[in-house]
Amino acid sequence: MAAHKVKTLIYSSTCATYGEPVKMPITEKTPQLPINPYGKAKKMAEDIIIDFSKTTDMAVMILRYFNDSRLKGQTIKQLMARIYNVGTGKGRSVKEFVEACKKATGVEIKVEYLGRRPGDYAEVFSDPSKVKQELNWTAQYTNLKKSLQIAWKWQKSHLNGYSHS
Numbered sequence: 001m002a003a004h005k006v007k008t009l010i011y012s013s014t015c016a017t018y019g020e021p022v023k024m025p026i027t028e029k030t031p032q033l034p035i036n037p038y039g040k041a042k043k044m045a046e047d048i049i050i051d052f053s054k055t056t057d058m059a060v061m062i063l064r065y066f067n068d069s070r071l072k073g074q075t076i077k078q079l080m081a082r083i084y085n086v087g088t089g090k091g092r093s094v095k096e097f098v099e100a101c102k103k104a105t106g107v108e109i110k111v112e113y114l115g116r117r118p119g120d121y122a123e124v125f126s127d128p129s130k131v132k133q134e135l136n137w138t139a140q141y142t143n144l145k146k147s148l149q150i151a152w153k154w155q156k157s158h159l160n161g162y163s164h165s
Contacts, residue, residue, distance in 0.1 A: 001058065002056075006058065007058060007059060008058065008059045008060075008061075009049065009053075009058055009059070009060045009061070010060075010061045010062075010063065011045065011046065011049050011060070011061070011062045011063070012063055012065065013042045013045070013046055013062050013063060013064045013065070014038070014039065014042045014064060014065055015064050015065065015066045015085070015087070015124050015126065016034055016036060016038050016039030016042060016121075017032045017034050017039050017042050017043040017046065017064060018030050018031075018032055018033070018034070018039075018064075018124065019032070019033040019034045019035040019039060019121060020033075020035060020121040020122060020123075020124075021033075021124070024091070024123060024124075024125060025089055025125050025126055025127035026085060026124065026125065026126050026127055027085065027127040027129075027130070028064075028083050028084065028085055028130055032046075035119050035121065036118075036119030036120070037119070046062055046083075049062065050062075060082070061082045061083070061084070062082070062083040062084070063083075063084055063086050064083065064084070064085050064086065064126075065086050065087070066085065066086065066087030066088070066124065066125060066126045082134070084130055084131040084134070084135065084137075085126040085127060085128055085130065085131065086126065086128065086131060086137075086139075087125060087126030087128050087139065088125075088126070088128065088139045088142045089125065089126055089127060089128050089129075090125060090142065091123055091124065091125035092125075092144055094113070095113065096144065097144065098111055100144045100145045100148050101148055103145055103148075103149075104145060104148035104149040104151075104152045105148075105152050
């Protein structure tokens, strides 16, 4: 990265690094005890990035996304080794998410709900107060149904995603 004069690293992490916390909502100070391979891999990458930041002048930021957040492209100041939970501060069940998807898409599908798999957490949601306080960022779309409708409308009009082809 030094050879290419990279001055800032923003790492997209996940709330899965927290595992199943005892207390909700999750803050950046909540102990990270991942319970599945995905969370463990992301936690390991975070640890490497934090160690790396201690030996360079590179500005490093780690964003831990929660499943119901939408971070839009915004200018983020150079900050040294900062970590932020990105979310709405509200939890959603799988059933709520599926029902909102059905309504947003107008597609009725049969769903069979099964029990949690090993490594799945029962509940997880963020405390976004630090990202609000330090970066003045809040989730624009906090209504699950409306945010899914917007995403579905965009997807239908951009079948190739961000590609220009």
